[in-house]
Amino acid sequence: MVTPTTDTRIPVRTGATLADVAEAVGLHPSTVSRALDPGRASMVKAETRERVLEAAERIGYRPNLAARSLMTGRTATVAVIAADLGNPWVTPIIHGIASRMHDDGVVPIVAETDDQPGALAELVDHMVARRVDALIVLAGREGDQDVVRSAGQVVPTVVAARPLPGAGVGAVISDGKMGGALVASHLADLGHTHVAQLRGPSNVLNFPLRSRGFSSVAKARGLRETHLEMEVTSTKVEDGAALMEHLLATTGDDHPTAVFAHNDSMALGAISVLKRHGLAIPGDVAVAGFNDSPMTEHLTPGLTTVHYPGWEVGHAAADAALRLLEGDISLASIEIDQELIIRGSTDPTKA
Amino acid sequence: MVTPTTDTRIPVRTGATLADVAEAVGLHPSTVSRALDPGRASMVKAETRERVLEAAERIGYRPNLAARSLMTGRTATVAVIAADLGNPWVTPIIHGIASRMHDDGVVPIVAETDDQPGALAELVDHMVARRVDALIVLAGREGDQDVVRSAGQVVPTVVAARPLPGAGVGAVISDGKMGGALVASHLADLGHTHVAQLRGPSNVLNFPLRSRGFSSVAKARGLRETHLEMEVTSTKVEDGAALMEHLLATTGDDHPTAVFAHNDSMALGAISVLKRHGLAIPGDVAVAGFNDSPMTEHLTPGLTTVHYPGWEVGHAAADAALRLLEGDISLASIEIDQELIIRGSTDPTKA
DNA sequence: CTGAAAGCGCTTACAG
DNA sequence: CTGAAAGCGCTTACAG
Missing domain, CATH: 1.10.260.40 (lambda repressor-like DNA-binding domains)
Known part of the structure; x- marks a missing residue:
C-alpha cells in the first residue's frame, strides 16, 4: 500500500x-x-x-499579502460557502464566481457545510476571522436567516442559488416556481393527465418553490396530481428511488404517467426503479429532472430537465458581492432565467 | 413570496x-x-x-488572522490546485483533503487551471504570495515538473492524483498501470479476444500508465489490441464519442468486442455512439470506464469501472502536506489501491 | 501571573 | 521624486 x-x-x-x-x-x-x-x-x-x-x-x-492586508484592510479573498461540492450543480456556480472575481484579482475560498446543522454558523465565523472581503452563501436553508443576516452586518454578504427570504441581504437566484411551472406545462402539452412530484427537502427553499410552481400550473391545466406523503432529507439517487418505490406502492396500477423529480439525481433513481418494475420511459411513465447535469444529455433516453443557469448565477453573485464591497448599497435581488431542455425521457419523438 | x-x-x-x-x-x-x-x-x-x-x-x-500570521509565519491555509472542479473525480479528492485539514484547523484554498498552459505557474505564484502553508497540486501535466519543483523549494508541496515523476516532491497517487491491468484482466476472463482503448491525453500522466497496464496484460493474456491513431486533448463525453466513432469507422465489422475508456465520461460517449450504431452493450461491445463516478452505478446497464479512491488520495495528500509542514522531511511517495467494479456494461450476468 | 516593548512586512500620510 | 516615521493587529521574548 x-x-x-x-x-x-x-x-x-x-x-x-x-x-x-x-x-x-x-x-x-x-x-x-x-x-x-x-x-x-x-x-x-x-x-x-x-x-x-x-x-x-x-x-x-x-x-506578503497578509502584511499588505493589515494596512489596506482588504484580503482580496471572498468566501464561498456551499452545501456540497460534490453536487454537480454547484460546479458551474463556482466557475461563474471565480471567473468574475478573477477580473478583480480576488480569490475565492470555498468551504462546505454538508448541510450539517451549525456548520454554516461555524464557517461564517471562521471566514469573518479571516477577514474575507465578502461572503457568498450557497448553502442557506430555512432557519439560516439569522446567521446570514448577522454576517451581513459585518461583511458584505450575498445569498445565491438557494433563496433565503428574510435574510436581509442581496440574493441571486433562478426562480424555482418558474422552473416547476415549465415542467408542468410541458407534461400537460404532452397530454398527461395524472402527474406526481418527487420533492426535495422542504427546508432547502428551492424545492417548495419548484413544487408550488409545478402544482399551480398542473391545477390550472386540469391535471390530477398525486401528492406523496413521504419526505426525504437529501436529493441523492437513493432518495429518488425511495420516493418512486413509495409512489408505485401507494398508487398501484393507477400510477401517474409522468413524474417531476426535483433534481437530476433523484430522476435517475426514479428511472432505475421504473425499469426494474418493467415500466417503459417515457411510454408508461415520463420522467423529468432539474439542473441539466453534465451526464443527463447522454443517458438513454436523454433526460428532460430544467437547465439551471449556474455559471450566470455565480457570475452575478460575485458581481453583486464585489459591488457591495465597493460601497454600492443597492441591495438588489437578481433573478436569472432558466430553460426547459426537452429530451427522450418525456418526449417519445426524441427517444 | x-x-x-x-x-x-x-x-x-x-x-x-x-x-x-x-x-x-x-x-x-x-x-x-x-x-x-x-x-x-x-x-x-x-x-x-x-x-x-x-x-x-x-x-x-x-x-485577525492576517495579523496573527504575520507573527507566526503561518496562515493556516493550504492551496489546492486542481485542473477542473467540474470533473466529478476531483470532488472526493477535495473532500478527503478538507477532512484531514479540518482536524488541524487549516482551510483549503482551491483554484483551478482548466488545463490552460501557464495557468499552473501563475497560480503557484499567487499562492506563494499568499504565503499558504503548503501546496497540493492535482493539476500536474507532463512539462509541469519544473514549476512544481521550484514551488517545492519555497513551500511544502505535494503532488496528488496525477503523477508527475521527476518533480522532486512527495506524491500520493493510485497506480494507473494497476488500474489498466485490472480492466484487461477482467475482459480476458470474460473471453474477449479483440480489445481497444479510448485513451486520454498523454500529457496527463495517468493515461499513459493506464494504457501501458492495460496493454501489457492484454498481451500477456493473448488478446489482440487495436490501437487508435487518434489523440484527444480532453476526456469529455464528446471525446469518447469521437474516439468510438473513429474506431468503428476504421475497423468496420472487425471491430473489437470490448473497449476500455480511460474515464467514465468517455465511456458514456462511447456507449451512446454504440447505441446509435445499433450495437448492444455488452452483447456486441463491452465497455469499461474509469473512476466510478457517482452516476455510473445507475446507468442502464451499469458501467463497469475502476473505483478511484479519491477521498483516500486526498486525505493522504493533506496528511503528507501537513507532515511536511511540521518538518517531517521523509519525502514519501504513497500509493493507494484501487478496485474494479464489475457491472452490466461488460458482464452480461449483471445486466 | 501580568505588563511593556519590540517586531512581523507591508502602506500611507507627511516632509523635504 | 524619495525618505523617515508611524501604524495595521497581533505574538513573543524579556522583565518584574
Missing part, C-alpha cells in the same frame, strides 16, 4: 521582503513599495522603477 | 481588536492574547481568563 521512496531533501529559501529589495537597489522600502504597485508607480521615476523591478525579479520577491 | 422572519438581530460590531478587549477588562493586550489562545491559556489565572472570554464574547471579538 505505502511505498517509501528515497529521501531527496531540497533546500528551502525563505521569502525575500520589501526591505531586501530596497537594500539590493539602495533605496528606501517605501520607494520600492511604490515602484512595485502599478497603481502608484507613476509616483516614481521611470528609471528607478526599472531598477526595482529588475531587482525584485532577480531576488524572487513576492509581496 | 417572502416569509418575513422575526428580527432576532445579533449585535455584531465591526472588527473589535485585541486592544478593545484589553480595555474592556482593564488588562494588557498581551495578557488577553494569552487568555484567548487555548495553547497558552495556562499562563493566565483562571479567573482572569474567564473575564477575558466573557468580554471577548460580549464585544464580538474575532482575531
Whole structure:
C-alpha cells in the first residue's frame, strides 16, 4: 500500500521582503513599495522603477499579502460557502464566481457545510476571522436567516442559488416556481393527465418553490396530481428511488404517467426503479429532472430537465458581492432565467 | 413570496481588536492574547481568563488572522490546485483533503487551471504570495515538473492524483498501470479476444500508465489490441464519442468486442455512439470506464469501472502536506489501491 | 501571573 | 521624486 521512496531533501529559501529589495537597489522600502504597485508607480521615476523591478525579479520577491492586508484592510479573498461540492450543480456556480472575481484579482475560498446543522454558523465565523472581503452563501436553508443576516452586518454578504427570504441581504437566484411551472406545462402539452412530484427537502427553499410552481400550473391545466406523503432529507439517487418505490406502492396500477423529480439525481433513481418494475420511459411513465447535469444529455433516453443557469448565477453573485464591497448599497435581488431542455425521457419523438 | 422572519438581530460590531478587549477588562493586550489562545491559556489565572472570554464574547471579538500570521509565519491555509472542479473525480479528492485539514484547523484554498498552459505557474505564484502553508497540486501535466519543483523549494508541496515523476516532491497517487491491468484482466476472463482503448491525453500522466497496464496484460493474456491513431486533448463525453466513432469507422465489422475508456465520461460517449450504431452493450461491445463516478452505478446497464479512491488520495495528500509542514522531511511517495467494479456494461450476468 | 516593548512586512500620510 | 516615521493587529521574548 505505502511505498517509501528515497529521501531527496531540497533546500528551502525563505521569502525575500520589501526591505531586501530596497537594500539590493539602495533605496528606501517605501520607494520600492511604490515602484512595485502599478497603481502608484507613476509616483516614481521611470528609471528607478526599472531598477526595482529588475531587482525584485532577480531576488524572487513576492509581496506578503497578509502584511499588505493589515494596512489596506482588504484580503482580496471572498468566501464561498456551499452545501456540497460534490453536487454537480454547484460546479458551474463556482466557475461563474471565480471567473468574475478573477477580473478583480480576488480569490475565492470555498468551504462546505454538508448541510450539517451549525456548520454554516461555524464557517461564517471562521471566514469573518479571516477577514474575507465578502461572503457568498450557497448553502442557506430555512432557519439560516439569522446567521446570514448577522454576517451581513459585518461583511458584505450575498445569498445565491438557494433563496433565503428574510435574510436581509442581496440574493441571486433562478426562480424555482418558474422552473416547476415549465415542467408542468410541458407534461400537460404532452397530454398527461395524472402527474406526481418527487420533492426535495422542504427546508432547502428551492424545492417548495419548484413544487408550488409545478402544482399551480398542473391545477390550472386540469391535471390530477398525486401528492406523496413521504419526505426525504437529501436529493441523492437513493432518495429518488425511495420516493418512486413509495409512489408505485401507494398508487398501484393507477400510477401517474409522468413524474417531476426535483433534481437530476433523484430522476435517475426514479428511472432505475421504473425499469426494474418493467415500466417503459417515457411510454408508461415520463420522467423529468432539474439542473441539466453534465451526464443527463447522454443517458438513454436523454433526460428532460430544467437547465439551471449556474455559471450566470455565480457570475452575478460575485458581481453583486464585489459591488457591495465597493460601497454600492443597492441591495438588489437578481433573478436569472432558466430553460426547459426537452429530451427522450418525456418526449417519445426524441427517444 | 417572502416569509418575513422575526428580527432576532445579533449585535455584531465591526472588527473589535485585541486592544478593545484589553480595555474592556482593564488588562494588557498581551495578557488577553494569552487568555484567548487555548495553547497558552495556562499562563493566565483562571479567573482572569474567564473575564477575558466573557468580554471577548460580549464585544464580538474575532482575531485577525492576517495579523496573527504575520507573527507566526503561518496562515493556516493550504492551496489546492486542481485542473477542473467540474470533473466529478476531483470532488472526493477535495473532500478527503478538507477532512484531514479540518482536524488541524487549516482551510483549503482551491483554484483551478482548466488545463490552460501557464495557468499552473501563475497560480503557484499567487499562492506563494499568499504565503499558504503548503501546496497540493492535482493539476500536474507532463512539462509541469519544473514549476512544481521550484514551488517545492519555497513551500511544502505535494503532488496528488496525477503523477508527475521527476518533480522532486512527495506524491500520493493510485497506480494507473494497476488500474489498466485490472480492466484487461477482467475482459480476458470474460473471453474477449479483440480489445481497444479510448485513451486520454498523454500529457496527463495517468493515461499513459493506464494504457501501458492495460496493454501489457492484454498481451500477456493473448488478446489482440487495436490501437487508435487518434489523440484527444480532453476526456469529455464528446471525446469518447469521437474516439468510438473513429474506431468503428476504421475497423468496420472487425471491430473489437470490448473497449476500455480511460474515464467514465468517455465511456458514456462511447456507449451512446454504440447505441446509435445499433450495437448492444455488452452483447456486441463491452465497455469499461474509469473512476466510478457517482452516476455510473445507475446507468442502464451499469458501467463497469475502476473505483478511484479519491477521498483516500486526498486525505493522504493533506496528511503528507501537513507532515511536511511540521518538518517531517521523509519525502514519501504513497500509493493507494484501487478496485474494479464489475457491472452490466461488460458482464452480461449483471445486466 | 501580568505588563511593556519590540517586531512581523507591508502602506500611507507627511516632509523635504 | 524619495525618505523617515508611524501604524495595521497581533505574538513573543524579556522583565518584574
